[in-house]
Amino acid sequence: MGALMVASAALPAWGHGDTHDMVKAVTEELKERPRDPELYIRRGELHRRHGDFDLALADYEMASRHGTAGNLATLDLMRGLLFLEAKWPSTARACLDRFLAREPNHAIALAARARAHLQLRDRDSANRDFSAAIRASAEPRPELYVERAEAMASGDAPRLQEAVDGIDEGIRALGPIVTLELVGIDLKLRLQQTNAALERLDRVLQRSPRKEAWLARRGEILRASGRWGEAHAAFTNALGQLATLPPARRNVPAMQELERRLKEAATEMEAKVASAGVAPPPSRPP
Numbered sequence: 001m002g003a004l005m006v007a008s009a010a011l012p013a014w015g016h017g018d019t020h021d022m023v024k025a026v027t028e029e030l031k032e033r034p035r036d037p038e039l040y041i042r043r044g045e046l047h048r049r050h051g052d053f054d055l056a057l058a059d060y061e062m063a064s065r066h067g068t069a070g071n072l073a074t075l076d077l078m079r080g081l082l083f084l085e086a087k088w089p090s091t092a093r094a095c096l097d098r099f100l101a102r103e104p105n106h107a108i109a110l111a112a113r114a115r116a117h118l119q120l121r122d123r124d125s126a127n128r129d130f131s132a133a134i135r136a137s138a139e140p141r142p143e144l145y146v147e148r149a150e151a152m153a154s155g156d157a158p159r160l161q162e163a164v165d166g167i168d169e170g171i172r173a174l175g176p177i178v179t180l181e182l183v184g185i186d187l188k189l190r191l192q193q194t195n196a197a198l199e200r201l202d203r204v205l206q207r208s209p210r211k212e213a214w215l216a217r218r219g220e221i222l223r224a225s226g227r228w229g230e231a232h233a234a235f236t237n238a239l240g241q242l243a244t245l246p247p248a249r250r251n252v253p254a255m256q257e258l259e260r261r262l263k264e265a266a267t268e269m270e271a272k273v274a275s276a277g278v279a280p281p282p283s284r285p286p
Contacts, residue, residue, distance in 0.1 A: 019050045037067035041074060048082050056082055073102050077109050084112055089119035107136040111144060118151055126151045142179045145170030149183055153190070160191050178204060194225045212241040216262055223269065228276065232269035238262050 026043040033039060044059030060075050060082075067075070080095035096113040100106065114129035130148035134140045145166060152163035167184045174180070181204050188197035198221060205214040219234035239262050242250060249255060 019046055022046050023050075035066045037063040040066070041078065044078060048078065048085070051085075053082055053086050073099060076102075077106070077112075080109065080116075081112055084116050084119070087119065089116040092116040093120070105132075105136040107133045107140075110136060111147075114147070114151070118154075121155070123151050123155055140170075140173065142170060142174060142177050145174075145180060146183050149187065153187060158190075160187055163187050164191070176203065176207065189221065194221065197221060210241070212238045212245075212258065212262075215241060216258065216265075219262075219265060219269075223265065228269045228272040232266055232273055235262050235266040235269060239266065 023043055023046050026039055026046065030036065030039050030043070040059045040063035044056040044063065047053070047056035047059060057079070060078055064072060064075055076095045076099035080092045080099060083089070083092035083095060093113055093116040096109050096116065099109050100113065103109065110129045110133035114126045114133060117123070117126035117129060127148060130144055130151065134144050134148070137144070149163040149166045152159045152166060164184060164187045167180050167187065170180045171177070171184070181200055185197045185200045185204075188194075188200060198218065201214060201218055201221070205211055205218070208214055215234050215238035219231045219238065222228075222231035222234055239259065242255065242259050242262070245255065250259075
């Protein structure tokens, strides 16, 4: 278990800095300890994260020659991650199955196997493994909820309401994280529930210190649903928010591009409202 715990704990941290220098440092250590399986695992992980899969597999093989039962279990995880990244999902799943038979509540392995299921178009198994990974995580990452929702919303028969329910579970667990709220908004739009999507967006808007981008998104949703007067008000409010920025921030290219698009959109909506003969609703402070 020692090697397993070390390797699992190190997974999120490895890969920073210059990979070549780190590989070189581990290689120097191997000259002193040529039968140390953890050094081969460490170097193999560096190779994997750099995309050098053949070199990584060679190091995993050396680790297996010198390793203990714990090392061998770790290698199933490492190989599973490698084959997943190399787009060999069946082989990845087989490696991860062996690892999870020994460590059934390992969040990293469960999430990896979920991604392998997705590559194999097995959405239900992916959903189960993403859910298990969330339960097994002391502090689940928002990405797990997002990936699970995307899995449910994919394919020829998307299960959109299940995807929304999963996002709401993440919001209850982690709070109103913008990443989750954005996915919830998009899912509500796919369900053609425009008002529900706008309610979610308005919650984000109220919490955001800068509102121009969210108001622009609000305008886009309203424009797409044919609510031109409300869209015009949203685009106008967004322009008002941009005007409050100090010149140093307002004049950066991204803000200038946003302002250009907002002016075009507001002009377009004004014309549509005029052609329909309906007065637009007044702009209001966000």
